[in-house]
Amino acid sequence: MAAGEFAESGADLQLEGIRKTFPGFTAIEELDLLIPAGSFFALLGPSGCGKTTTLRLVAGLEDPTAGRILIGGQDVTSVKPHKRPVNTVFQSYALFPHMSVIENVEFGLKRRRVADAATKAHEALRLVELDHVAARRPSQLSGGQQQRVALARAIVNRPALLLLDEPLGALDLKLRRQMQLELKSIQAEVGLTFLHVTHDQEEAMTMADTVAVMNHGRIEQLGSPQELYELPKTGFVASFLGQSNLFPATVESAAGGMITARTAGGVVAMPQERAVVSTGAITVGIRPEKLRLLSEEPPRDGLENVLGPGRIVDVSFAGASTQYILEIPGLGEVTVFEQNMVFGSVFTPGSEVWVAWRREHTFGLDAAARVEAAEAVAAADPDGEAA
Template identity: 45%
Template sequence: MSDYVALDGLTLAYGKTVAVEGLDLSIAKGELITLLGPSGCGKSTTMRAIAGLMTPSAGRIVIDGRDVTRLPPSKREVGLVFQSYALFPHLTVYENVAFGLRLKSAPDLDAKVRDGLATVGLTEFADRAPRDLSGGQQQRVALARSLVMEPKVLLLDEPLSNLDARLRLEMRMELQRVQKETGITMVFVTHDQAEALALADRIVLMRDGAIEQMGTPEEIYSAPVSGFAADFIGFETILPDGAGGGLAWRPGAVVLGSGPNQGTVRGTAFAGERREYILDSPLGTIKADTPAGAAPLEIGQSVAFDLPRERAAHLARLD
């Protein structure tokens, strides 16, 4: 894989507080990378550095073979889409998309704006004001505004977090379509594992300013390397294996109603197609799911359970 974007030994700090330290990351041209992790892990800080919104205290940033570490944002050929849309309320959709092109006195402005609106499916909304659009439509305008500038890299900072669940799904699919059609290199920042799994070619899971694990969505989902990675990606029962590592089960992998172990139901919740349970047991806290149609268990009820080894993920370390 050739490096289209390369972060070499990147260290980023806010005053004396180091947010990212010694980060190395290579991104291929046309790849969609997701920076995933909890608040404070360094994902948005890394994105801001690529955009030129903060200067590294060490390391360098290379885009398409050019060292841009000390260049201002306007010289990096990078687009940025915010979670807040950042549209100009007094301008029409057309003028919002045209704004950056006008600043650059770009040739063929009208054709580029029309193409940008067509790409995100908003041709018929060109004359509307942002206030007359839904949240999803406003986010599409923000996306078109970045795309028409023909950036080498498009950075998206939690772009779906302000949308309701249905719009989030629609925009997720829209981003996938646009990325595949345009072939643009994207860096997508999120704390939402479902978004990362659905969108990314590769996921970069971050923790405390460093990369905890990197791989395809399938690799991250099925083979977490640590207790932190397993917990973040949805393995809710994690037990030591006696050899310094651990075993992790998703709730649906735990078998209730039979098995060699015994637990007591401490909590229960109806979750649509399934029921969720929390069990207290000599092994520790166990989280399990059953189909919603199964006979419900009551709080305080004793229940047998099994943790099949073949359905567990092996963790190299528990921390």
Template identity: 70%
Template sequence: MADVQAFAEAGADLELVGIQKRFPGFTAIEHLDLKIPAGSFFALLGPSGCGKTTTLRLVAGLEDPTAGNILIGGKDVTSLKPHKRQVNTVFQSYALFPHMTILENVAFGLRRRKVADPLAKAHDALKLVELDHVADRKPAQLSGGQQQRVALARAVVNRPALLLLDEPLGALDLKLRRQMQQELKQIQQEVGLTFLHVTHDQEEAMTMADTVAVMNKGRIEQMGAPAELYELPRTVFVANFLGQSNLFAVQVVGGTDQVLHTDLGGHRITLLRSRSARDSGTITVGVRPEKMRLHTQAPPEDPAVNVIGPGRITDVSFTGVSTQYSVQAPEFGEVQVFAQNVEAGPAAHLGDTVWLSWLAEHTFGLADDRLDTGALNGDFSTRAIATQASLAE
């Protein structure tokens, strides 16, 4: 990477206070309070229509909020035009000028603002993304990944306090997308700007961001470090949008100062009180598929281990790194189990009778009053739900 001193101006913090955005016929953002520290890589994650792109457009000045204020670096910019804000946006479409060279593309904004020595600054920005050697080429002569890096250089060269990334890697293939995720994170750390990244791709958000905010229906459902959100989701939506979860409706039947004991169709399910948002009545608990283990015989009782079964394997899918099993039983419905392929051949086969276990400390309890009606088809009996997040754009 190039010397980044030319881009070392610190990023600014971003604060959204009481933001609402209404369009004719619907509300895109209900009520949003959010503070993003200077120099951080922050991701807004959610499905199509959740309000994340509207939030980004409000910050960029491309939309006006119905209510609330937007502050960048402590300065209220709510009424400022886009070009008056210290903000640049990198779009999925790159938006490079096809008739200009790469160097001219990067220098374009500097020339318009009559910044001194625009070509030298453009060369510095291209060195930062390791593309100065293609400065004389046209965009059509570059790969998709290279064009994305040029778009990034064009944004960074303007030294914005805040860089907005709108689904920037969506047009790239999987291998290139993963490479660009690492490069974007590295550039953000070296340059020190504040990045606000909008995406529907959970892996992308969790790979790059310091903090992830999961949005749903115009509100932030949960916000925190990626590992925190994955290991301890607080709602059904977050549990199912970030990866895959097995969820159960259980009845709290007792406990101690440290743990809760619940009943799942005659099976004891134990969880730590510190990992449950609720501690009485019927609650929703969950466990990630990779935390579960398959047994061909009922394992011995252990207060630190939850066991359910017997159940029957109804599906086996080999994915390379792991084998994914679907296990069904009347008491708990259908459960997904991901088993690492540490040995040759599957650990169990279609039709086998198995028991499932997991450490009580891996169980989480959600804040939702009840399981999602759509997932349960209206049946609130004690069942498991294993749903994969819909990542439709």
């Protein structure tokens, strides 16, 4: 299969029953995945979860122990890497330092004896807004510019599938956020299928149409960024993708589409469709920004959950918001993010407060969710290496 077969658009990627073992451990348990053509798909997870192994399998740099890999409906499991319609953009850029920018971008085209290589290379550089530095060497460019050259070099070959291996990891925060938006814009313009491997939660949510959260060689949950954030299905997803307050509870009733559960701090309710279990032990979850802090106990109107009173034990200013940590007897620490609408913190350490939130923002996980969440917090190391 030649990459030129997909000159105008991407192709879908299908992984069927993929398993990968190395001596002494299993990197991928069993993976079934379908990535539609033309989509921006992110594989998100901590170091050692199997995400980069998955990317290497798709690229042909590793062979699966079991299963099949199909690109555009064609089985490429046994196809050599250079014959797959795939290109990869690495964190390290991997540009040739002795070549000019234009020569780097032309390189793959000339190896394949593609006509009008220079014209196509200039078109790719214009797409990433770097045609004006075509004559420079990579060492004369900033990190962000080098990454865009690496992207142009991959896109110019018009692969069916573009693999992004932690492509923005070497950039500083401001430039990384700028490149996130640029990459998403470029993907929409060229229409290729992007598979982006990252451990950066914000990056995955900003750029991808669909995110798969991976843990211990398995996909924990797959969906749109909003779906995974607003309605996580496991404690790992709830705490790896953002922060969550998780409380142990016991279901008291499930009727009329609502679940009522008793925590050590009081009774809370949630829509039954937002809970993975409806009887027995349950973990009640709520995102910190959904909470409101109140200096007086609010009326119980049946629309909100209310817990308290508790005491503020820590206040941290974070620019757009302030993080409050309060201690509620029986429940332990609760984290609240409040948008900064006035100058200075509204509450100070030692203040007595109640916390309230709308019932429809609550989600319910199984009893083991808090253990899974602790694992996710430990795994969310921004300096850890992808694996």
